[in-house]
Amino acid sequence: MLIQPKRVFGIETTWIREYAKTYLPNEAGFSYSAEHLRQIGLNLIAIRNILRRGHVVYADKLDDPGALWIVEGDDNEDNKYRLTLTVISEILGVSLVKAERVQVEENGDEAA
Amino acid sequence: MKQHDRASARVVPQYEIDTLGTPFKVTLWDCVTLGIDPATGEEKINVPDVVGLINAVVRTRVIHPRKLNGDEFRFVRNALGVKSNVLAKFLDMSPEHLSRCEAGAKVMSTISEKFFRLFAFLATFFPDPEELLIEALDGSAIERKAKKPNEMSKKFTEQFLSMKIQPAFDVNEELHFEFTRESVDSEEVDGPSEDEWKNETKVPFAACG
Numbered sequence: 155m156l157i158q159p160k161r162v163f164g165i166e167t168t169w170i171r172e173y174a175k176t177y178l179p180n181e182a183g184f185s186y187s188a189e190h191l192r193q194i195g196l197n198l199i200a201i202r203n204i205l206r207r208g209h210v211v212y213a214d215k216l217d218d219p220g221a222l223w224i225v226e227g228d229d230n231e232d233n234k235y236r237l238t239l240t241v242i243s244e245i246l247g248v249s250l251v252k253a254e255r256v257q258v259e260e261n262g263d264e265a266a
Numbered sequence: 267m268k269q270h271d272r273a274s275a276r277v278v279p280q281y282e283i284d285t286l287g288t289p290f291k292v293t294l295w296d297c298v299t300l301g302i303d304p305a306t307g308e309e310k311i312n313v314p315d316v317v318g319l320i321n322a323v324v325r326t327r328v329i330h331p332r333k334l335n336g337d338e339f340r341f342v343r344n345a346l347g348v349k350s351n352v353l354a355k356f357l358d359m360s361p362e363h364l365s366r367c368e369a370g371a372k373v374m375s376t377i378s379e380k381f382f383r384l385f386a387f388l389a390t391f392f393p394d395p396e397e398l399l400i401e402a403l404d405g406s407a408i409e410r411k412a413k414k415p416n417e418m419s420k421k422f423t424e425q426f427l428s429m430k431i432q433p434a435f436d437v438n439e440e441l442h443f444e445f446t447r448e449s450v451d452s453e454e455v456d457g458p459s460e461d462e463w464k465n466e467t468k469v470p471f472a473a474c475g
Contacts, residue, residue: 175393176317177462183299183314188285190308197287198316203347230344249310 166210166223169243174205182246196253200229204237216240220247226256234258275301275312283313287344289337290441292323295466297447314447315463320345321390322463326443328383329425331432336370342386343368346395356399357382376431384426391418 184198191197208227215221220242228234234256240249281298282291299312313319324345327338334342343353354364357378366372374382389395444466 174317177321178315178318183312184316185310185312186285187303187306187308188311191285197285198313199287199320199341199345202316202320203344206347230347230349 163210163213163223166213167208170205170208170210170223170225170239170241170248173246173248174202178246185247185249187250190250190253194253194255196229196235200231200233200235201237201250201253203230204228204235208237211236219244222251275299281311285311286320286323287341288323288327289335289341290327290443293442293444294319295444295446297445315461318463319445322445322465323443324390325387325421326445326465327441328386329429330441331430332435332441333376333431333433334374334379334383336368339364339374339382340368342382346386346389348389348396348399352396352399353382356385376433379431380426380429383429384422387422387425388418 184201186198186201191201204227205225206227207230208225210223211226212224213221220240223239223241225237225239226234227237236254236256237250238252240251241247276299277296278298278300279296281294283294283298286292294313297314301310301312302308303310324342327334328342343350350364350368351361354361357364359378363372367374385398389398392398445463446466447461448464449461
């Protein structure tokens with residue numbers, strides 16, 4: 155059995171999952187660079203899925219308002235991604251800083 | 267773009283969003299904000315209520331009578347966050363057949379497609395659509411978990427009793443849906459007044475928010 159890393163950012167993970175499931179009937183939005191998304195071939199549907207099922211693996215308070223979070227998850231098609239976000243929870247503001255594909259190594263005999 | 271940088275941002279009157287992941291054209295009116303991130307100098311887009319937008323797009327497509335193509339099946343499934351094996355089980359077909367339908371190698375039967383559309387429409391009112399398929403929820407649980415259950419029931423009945431899927435259509439006629447943010451009266455929703463996405467496109471069925 156594979157040893158899973160301990161998920162220490164439970165509150166952040168719950169917050170981002172709820173954010174990705176919830177209607178926001180106000181003007182708080184999601185910010186991103188369209189050019190960056192095009193370059194790595196991601197779209198908002200995939201990002202929503204990554205946030206909906208992903209885990210926050212890193213969180214740190216910024217000097218500016220908000221915090222920097224790193225979320226890892228899959229896009230519903232078994233492709234793993236790592237998203238770096240700035241999150242201002244008070245105003246439900248989330249901004250994508252960087253997205254990158256995570257290469258998952260096959261854990262089999264041939265990998266040895 | 268951070269929220270406190272909004273002062274330098276501008277609202278775009280008409281924005282054709284190509285980063286949503288739709289296999290058809292979607293234009294957003296008077297709601298997308300463009301600004302420059304002072305840290306990186308990159309242009310950043312701010313889209314309000316992404317979850318609401320995705321659900322509004324899914325509902326608009328599944329009530330449009332044009333037969334869904336493979337890319338559209340995959341788009342709707344991913345927009346709902348449902349895994350293909352879970353959906354295939356629900357539709358009583360093999361995962362391989364669903365995969366071929368999504369790849370465009372097979373055509374889904376009209377009855378399966380209608381069943382899929384019914385599910386997709388309902389699922390947009392739930393925070394976790396896959397749960398609808400995995401757990402066999404009874405009627406009261408469905409009503410309890412649904413966002414805006416009254417609105418859901420009303421629109422569901424309105425849209426699907428008269429639906430006829432059109433297998434034949436002009437392939438040169440591109441699907442194009444347009445959306446804007448509108449304030450919804452508290453009498454229309456199950457709660458206080460709020461903004462939500464409204465479809466502006468003229469489709470043969472009633473417009474849907």
